[in-house]
Amino acid sequence: MTVIIEQLDETRDISDTDLKLLIETKQYDHELFQHADRVRKEYYGTDVYVRGLIEFTNYCKNDCFYCGIRRDNRNLERYRLSKDEILSCCKIGYRLGYRTFVLQGGEDPFYTDERICEIVSEIRTKYTDCAITLSIGEKPYKSYETFFKAGANRYLLRHETADAEHYTKLHPAEMSLENRKNCLKNLKTIGYQVGSGFMVGSPFQTTDCLIKDLRFLQQLEPAMIGIGPFIVHRETPFNYFKNGDLQLTLRLIGILRLMFPYALIPATTALGTADPQGREMGLRAGANVVMPNLSPVEVRKKYELYDNKICTGDEAAECRACLSRRVSSAGYKIVTNIGNVRPLKEA
Ligand code: 5AD
Numbered sequence: 001m002t003v004i005i006e007q008l009d010e011t012r013d014i015s016d017t018d019l020k021l022l023i024e025t026k027q028y029d030h031e032l033f034q035h036a037d038r039v040r041k042e043y044y045g046t047d048v049y050v051r052g053l054i055e056f057t058n059y060c061k062n063d064c065f066y067c068g069i070r071r072d073n074r075n076l077e078r079y080r081l082s083k084d085e086i087l088s089c090c091k092i093g094y095r096l097g098y099r100t101f102v103l104q105g106g107e108d109p110f111y112t113d114e115r116i117c118e119i120v121s122e123i124r125t126k127y128t129d130c131a132i133t134l135s136i137g138e139k140p141y142k143s144y145e146t147f148f149k150a151g152a153n154r155y156l157l158r159h160e161t162a163d164a165e166h167y168t169k170l171h172p173a174e175m176s177l178e179n180r181k182n183c184l185k186n187l188k189t190i191g192y193q194v195g196s197g198f199m200v201g202s203p204f205q206t207t208d209c210l211i212k213d214l215r216f217l218q219q220l221e222p223a224m225i226g227i228g229p230f231i232v233h234r235e236t237p238f239n240y241f242k243n244g245d246l247q248l249t250l251r252l253i254g255i256l257r258l259m260f261p262y263a264l265i266p267a268t269t270a271l272g273t274a275d276p277q278g279r280e281m282g283l284r285a286g287a288n289v290v291m292p293n294l295s296p297v298e299v300r301k302k303y304e305l306y307d308n309k310i311c312t313g314d315e316a317a318e319c320r321a322c323l324s325r326r327v328s329s330a331g332y333k334i335v336t337n338i339g340n341v342r343p344l345k346e347a
């Protein structure tokens with residue numbers, strides 16, 4: 001196994017057979033994480049970037065089987081933030097040192113392209129030194145293009161699973177992997193720094209699905225890769241499944257760091273929900289980004305993608321302080337610059 005890990009470290013690639021072995025073996029995690037941490041330090045030192053997350057709407061027209069804010073969840077109070085509310089989150093975030101704002105929401109038709117552009121342009125005018133990241137799902141090429149022209153420069157859209165058949169087991173028939181991939185391609189063409197990713201341990205996932213996820217990411221070459229364990233939400237059709245495995249998620253972070261040395265990889269909220277030390281473990285396995293919550297406390301509980309999501313009772317400043325402590329306890333340090341992706345170093 002040592003040989004496989006070394007080969008992955010040196011060439012950033014191994015065969016499907018070796019990947020399968022690495023994904024399915026627990027005993028070598030320590031060695032894997034050591035390699036991943038060395039590579040992460042070579043590219044980013046001990047820096048950890050912060051992205052202020054503003055969850056601005058929990059309305060969603062989609063009905064993904066795993067997600068707590070899916071359309072068919074009638075047991076959820078829905079909310080939308082106004083432009084002014086969003087701007088006041090940015091103001092608080094800017095004071096806390098955030099230079100990236102992530103506007104995330106369900107696919108909510110209320111926010112027409114025009115409304116999104118108004119919000120984005122105003123943030124762009126007020127905060128010229130910040131990155132604006134959108135995470136609002138699948139849209140036509142034209143819409144992505146207008147958001148970009150209005151000043152958005154990053155976009156997060158996880159592919160969720162790169163296995164077409166698995167995709168149909170996680171989503172209703174009106175959604176398709178093909179469309180998802182097409183959106184990601186369009187975002188790249190327009191010039192966004194793109195983030196993608198997948199859930200680990202989602203129902204019906206196999207090792208082959210995970211290998212396909214990694215192969216798909218190799219084609220896409222995203223700047224950001226977000227992964228987290230699947231966590232059950234009681235009000236979804238998947239409420240009788242098990243949560244994804246924490247250790248497997250960490251192992252995949254290690255593998256991602258070796259395959260994509262330059263990538264921005266968050267230690268996600270789902271990781272922190274799966275285990276109180278999950279994000280610290282994620283950082284030690286190769287992650288280099290954290291995404292503290294900037295949403296107003298009154299709405300946080302309502303953006304519950306999965307059960308027991310953390311940080312729903314804390315003010316923005318508390319999340320900031322909490323994460324600083326956590327990041328330094330793991331041996332890294334939060335930096336407040338814009339945190340752009342680094343170029344790949346050729347061997
Ligand atoms: N468990 C873990 N992650 C989830 N997401 C949605 N629902 C769940 C869940 N039940 C993730 C998806 C989505 C991101 C915003 O949250 O991967 O892209």
Ligand code: FES
Pocket residue numbers: 292293310311314318319320322323
């Ligand atoms: Fe939000 Fe710890 S990061 S409270």
